[in-house]
Amino acid sequence: MSGENTVREIGHDEFDPYGTLALILIYFAILSVMWVFMYFVEFLGNDLTVLA
Amino acid sequence: MSEQLESGAPTFLDDYPKEAAVVKAALWSSFIALALGAVFGVIQALHRTNILRLIDSTDYYTVLTAHGVLMVVSFTIFFLVGLFTWATVRSFDRGVESIRYTWTWYGLMVAGTLMAVVAILGGFVPQTDISADVLFTFYAPMQAHPLFYGGLTIFVIGTWLAGADWFWSWRAWKAENPDERIPLQAFMVLTTMLMWYIATIGIAIAVVVFLLPWSLGIFDQINPLLTRTLFWFWGHPVVYFWLMPAYLLWYTVLPTISGGRLFSDPLARGVFVLFLLLSTPVGIHHQYVDPGIAEGFKVIAMTNTMFLLLPSLLTAFTVVASVEHGARQRGGTGLFGWLRALPWRDPAFTGMMLAGLMFAAGGFSGMINAGMNINYLIHNTIWVPGHFHLTVGTAVALTFMAATYWLWPQLTNRRLFSRPIALAQVVIWFVGMGLMSNAMHVMGLFGVPRRTAEPQYEGFEFVTSFGSITELRLQLAIGGTLLFISTVLFVSNIALSAGAPKLSGLGKPLSEPLSGAHDSPEILDNLKLWFGIAFVLVVLAYSLPLASIISRGGVLGPGVDPVPMIIEPLGATLEPLVASLQPLLGRLAAVVGGVGA
Numbered sequence: 074m075s076g077e078n079t080v081r082e083i084g085h086d087e088f089d090p091y092g093t094l095a096l097i098l099i100y101f102a103i104l105s106v107m108w109v110f111m112y113f114v115e116f117l118g119n120d121l122t123v124l125a
Numbered sequence: 126m127s128e129q130l131e132s133g134a135p136t137f138l139d140d141y142p143k144e145a146a147v148v149k150a151a152l153w154s155s156f157i158a159l160a161l162g163a164v165f166g167v168i169q170a171l172h173r174t175n176i177l178r179l180i181d182s183t184d185y186y187t188v189l190t191a192h193g194v195l196m197v198v199s200f201t202i203f204f205l206v207g208l209f210t211w212a213t214v215r216s217f218d219r220g221v222e223s224i225r226y227t228w229t230w231y232g233l234m235v236a237g238t239l240m241a242v243v244a245i246l247g248g249f250v251p252q253t254d255i256s257a258d259v260l261f262t263f264y265a266p267m268q269a270h271p272l273f274y275g276g277l278t279i280f281v282i283g284t285w286l287a288g289a290d291w292f293w294s295w296r297a298w299k300a301e302n303p304d305e306r307i308p309l310q311a312f313m314v315l316t317t318m319l320m321w322y323i324a325t326i327g328i329a330i331a332v333v334v335f336l337l338p339w340s341l342g343i344f345d346q347i348n349p350l351l352t353r354t355l356f357w358f359w360g361h362p363v364v365y366f367w368l369m370p371a372y373l374l375w376y377t378v379l380p381t382i383s384g385g386r387l388f389s390d391p392l393a394r395g396v397f398v399l400f401l402l403l404s405t406p407v408g409i410h411h412q413y414v415d416p417g418i419a420e421g422f423k424v425i426a427m428t429n430t431m432f433l434l435l436p437s438l439l440t441a442f443t444v445v446a447s448v449e450h451g452a453r454q455r456g457g458t459g460l461f462g463w464l465r466a467l468p469w470r471d472p473a474f475t476g477m478m479l480a481g482l483m484f485a486a487g488g489f490s491g492m493i494n495a496g497m498n499i500n501y502l503i504h505n506t507i508w509v510p511g512h513f514h515l516t517v518g519t520a521v522a523l524t525f526m527a528a529t530y531w532l533w534p535q536l537t538n539r540r541l542f543s544r545p546i547a548l549a550q551v552v553i554w555f556v557g558m559g560l561m562s563n564a565m566h567v568m569g570l571f572g573v574p575r576r577t578a579e580p581q582y583e584g585f586e587f588v589t590s591f592g593s594i595t596e597l598r599l600q601l602a603i604g605g606t607l608l609f610i611s612t613v614l615f616v617s618n619i620a621l622s623a624g625a626p627k628l629s630g631l632g633k634p635l636s637e638p639l640s641g642a643h644d645s646p647e648i649l650d651n652l653k654l655w656f657g658i659a660f661v662l663v664v665l666a667y668s669l670p671l672a673s674i675i676s677r678g679g680v681l682g683p684g685v686d687p688v689p690m691i692i693e694p695l696g697a698t699l700e701p702l703v704a705s706l707q708p709l710l711g712r713l714a715a716v717v718g719g720v721g722a
Contacts, residue, residue, distance in 0.1 A: 078384055078468070080456035085639040088453070090388065090446035092463050097442055100485055107489055115570055116502045 133630020136535040137211060143224045144214045145536050147231055151207030152529065152536075154235060156616050158199030159522075163612035165192035170561070170605025173578060174598035185578035186258040187248030193261030194245060197517055198280070199238050201367040204525045206234065206287045208370045209314045211532070212377075213291045216308035217298040227290055234283035240276025244269060258689060260576065264356040265336065265349040268687035274337040281325055281332075288318035306642040307650050309390050310377050316397040317369040319656045320362055323663055324405050327358025339687075348678045349685055350417045351671070357408035358667060365404040367517045371524040372396070375444045375477060377635055378528060382474045383467055385451025387638035391645030392443045398649060399436040402659045403429060406666030413500050417677065422670045423497055429666065430495040437488060444481065450639065472544060476527020476551035480520050483558060487515030490566060505576075508569020511562045519558045526615050527551055533619060534631045542621035550614040553607050561604025564597045 138145040165188045171177040172185065180188060210227070214220060221227045247255030247270065257269035263277075291314050295307070307315065335347045335355075380387045387393065409426035412418055449463055457466030468474045490512040493499055503509065530547045534540055541547060571587045571594070573580055587594045648654065 079454045081454060083450060083454050088388075088450055088639065090442075090449050092449045092452075092460055093442060093446040095460050096445055100441070104489055104492070108492065111493055111502075112499060116499045119502070 134632030134634055135630070136538055136632040137215060138536055138538050139629070139632070141214050141220050144210060144220055144227070147221075147224070147227050148207045148211045149536050151203050151210065151231060152533075154238070155200050155203035155207065155525075156619060158195045158203060158238070159612060160616045162192050162195035162200055163609050165189075165195065167605050167609035170602055173580060174602040175579070175581065176598070176602045182578040184249060186260065186576075187245065187256070189576065190248070190258055190260050191242070191245050194241060196522075197261055197363075197367065198241075198277075201370075201517065201521060201525075202280075202284060203234065203238075205366065205370045206231070206284065208373070208525075208528075208532075209287070209291060209317075211536075212310040212373060213294050213314050216310035217294055219294065219298060221290060222293045222297055226286075226293075230283045230286035230290060232283075233286065234280050237276045237278070237280030237283060240272050240279065242276075244273035244276060247272075256689075262356065262360065263336070264331070264353040265339070265347050266685045266688045268340055268689075269336075271337060271340045274332050274340055278329075278332055278337070281329065284321065285325070288321060291315065291318060306647070309387075309393060309638070309642065310373060312394055312650065313369065313373045313376070313397050315652060316401045316655065317366065317373075319652060319659065320369075320401045320404050321366055323656075323659055324359045324362035324366070327355045327408070328360075331355035331359075335681075344681055346683075346685070347681050348674065348683070350415065350678060351674050351680070353412065353415065354409070354418070354667075354671065354674060357411040358405065358663075359408070360411060361408040362404040364513075364517060365400050367521045369397070369400065371480070371521045372440060374524055374528045375440065375481065376447075378531060379444060379474070379477050380447035380451060381633070381636045382471060382477070382531060383448040383451030384455045385447055385449070385453075386636045388443050388446040388450060389640040389644075390638040390642045391640060391649065392439055393638075394642070394645055394649045396436040396439050396443070398655050399439075400433075401655050402662060403433045403436070405659065406662045407433060409666075409670060410495055410497075410500075413497055414504055417674060418670055419673065422673075425666060427495060427497045434488070434492070441481075441485065447639075448478070470548065472547035472551050473527045473531035475548060476530070476554075477524050479551060479555040480523035480527065483515050483523070483555065483562075484520035486562075487512060487520060490515065503569050505574060506569035507565045507573045507575045507580075510575050511565025511569055514558060514562045514565065518562075519554070523551060523554050523558075526554070529615075529619065531633065533622060535633060537622065538627050538629065538631055539622055539625040540628060540631070542618050542625060546614055546618050550611050550618065553614070554611040557604045557607025557611055559604070560600045561608065564600035564604065568594070568597050568601070 137148075168179055168188050169185070169192060172180060172182075172188075210221070241257070244255055244257040247253050248258050255270045255272060257263075257273035259267035259269045259273070263269060263273070291311070295311060295315060298311075299305075331352050335344070335352050338344050339347045376387055376393045407426050407429045409418060409423055410430045413423055448467065449457075452463035452466040455466045455468075457463030467478075490508065493503060494509065494512055530541055530544075567589075568587075569575075571589055573587055573594070589597070
């Protein structure tokens with residue numbers, strides 16, 4: 074089914090979601106950098122807490 | 126007199142008027158809970174940041190409990206039952222088997238909610254002995270009035286019967302369509318309910334066997350660690366019970382709104398099966414700092430939790446790919462340029478996309494929560510509410526509100542009162558939550574505690590790397606206020622839509638997936654198999670920890686005094702003790718006096 078704003082129909086075989094891949098890779102990169110920051114700077118870099 | 130339009134499809138209301146009435150009633154129950162929950166939310170945000178204190182700090186936990194229970198039990202689950210009824214009826218293309226039965230489970234859920242809410246609000250009236258200041262995490266030693274536990278029990282029974290209603294529809298549909306694959310939306314509903322049936326075993330035992338008899342005075346004491354563990358047995362899968370309706374909307378409605386088609390029906394089915402399997406055997410990751418549970422069990426829970434990232438990442442890929450398909454069909458090009466071709470002026474689309482974006486951020490803080498060692502950094506700090514306001518508070522809540530803008534006209538045959546207000550509403554929610562949740566995460570890293578009315582200590586300063594705690598508090602308060610404004614805009618918009626003229630042809634059919642159900646193995650639809658495996662995984666994950674807790678403390682012990690404690694009976698208990706000690710003290714005094722002489 075196509076919507077009212079559809080310019081062209083794209084079938085399953087002609088669609089490669091490379092834009093999605095790019096966004097997911099950026100997300101993974103952000104996750105990795107933030108994890109490294111949280112673990113090495115915030116977790117290991119701080120003093121002992123009441124819990125640790 | 127309704128204004129007739131010549132074009133457009135019939136709506137859900139046109140096809141199933143009786144079912145549409147139940148769906149509307151369930152959604153209204155959800156929105157009333159949301160509105161009340163938002164009032165208690167903004168009171169809290171302003172109180173703990175010391176900007177405006179409308180209540181006494183002693184009432185803070187009543188407010189906190191009301192906010193938590195109304196939002197994550199009433200708002201979310203009423204929306205779920207409304208949406209699932211719509212999805213089941215729509216995808217099987219048949220009405221419910223008995224509308225009286227459907228109204229019965231809805232009535233039970235309403236009755237249960239009213240009982241629990243009366244018990245909670247009783248906390249504001251000191252003249253009564255009714256209170257339930259136990260927070261949403263209502264395990265022992267926190268003790269509520271029996272009305273609270275009774276209400277919860279009736280509410281959960283209502284959800285069980287609702288699930289049975291949808292399975293009943295499936296049975297009837299299957300008898301007429303023996304060779305068909307289960308329609309995707311119905312598949313999502315059924316797998317979610319199987320997960321719910323397993324998950325609620327924990328809370329049913331905790332409430333009916335322990336907490337309710339304890340609050341009635343049948344037992345003097347119960348095992349707090351046992352009820353905590355049973356609570357979290359349910360307390361983690363319940364987050365997926367909130368989330369699965371949002372996933373259903375992302376998979377089946379969002380692609381259509383974006384102008385595209387779902388990328389893969391088989392992937393969507395696989396994701397729901399994975400959630401059925403993995404949601405429950407992970408609850409112990411909420412108990413990393415609980416003494417009394419061996420570290421090994423906690424490591425198993427952590428491993429299972431990390432596996433749960435898989436279906437969420439599959440969802441991120443499939444949903445974004447479906448939206449990209451829509452953008453490219455709308456003429457979008459380039460590696461990122463397609464994002465511009467999307468219908469950002471549509472509040473339903475923008476709301477769901479912003480909700481998904483917040484969920485991606487929540488995925489990160491969730492990874493920190495789930496790590497057994499790094500969890501110590503943020504455990505019991507305000508980081509944790511910061512996390513779940515991204516997940517249930519935005520990914521779920523904002524998706525529900527955005528989807529309502531799409532669904533409501535099909536349930537009422539009336540257009541929305543204002544689409545520009547709706548668009549502003551979803552953006553205000555996003556900005557408000559961005560501020561509030563960011564402040565909560567940062568404050569959590571500095572050790573600011575959660576669940577505290579007055580986190581301002583004498584002679585103690587929270588040290589920040591940059592900025593100040595005052596600045597973060599302000600951010601939290603502004604964010605909380607924006608969220609309240611956003612809720613008011615949402616509920617008013619829906620309420621005012623009742624005054625819009627009746628139209629016909631407002632139905633919006635959903636697009637077919639690019640890769641349909643027949644591209645997936647039939648075993649995916651074998652619900653008995655997945656239920657069996659899920660059950661075995663839960664037995665494996667929980668039997669040893671529960672046996673260990675019971676063998677150490679006993680089924681009903683070691684007991685502790687219930688909280689909140691009542692001071693007067695304590696005085697009464699001490700009186701005979703003091704009286705019995707008096708002769709002894711008298712003799713002691715005589716002896717001491719004799720020695721002195």
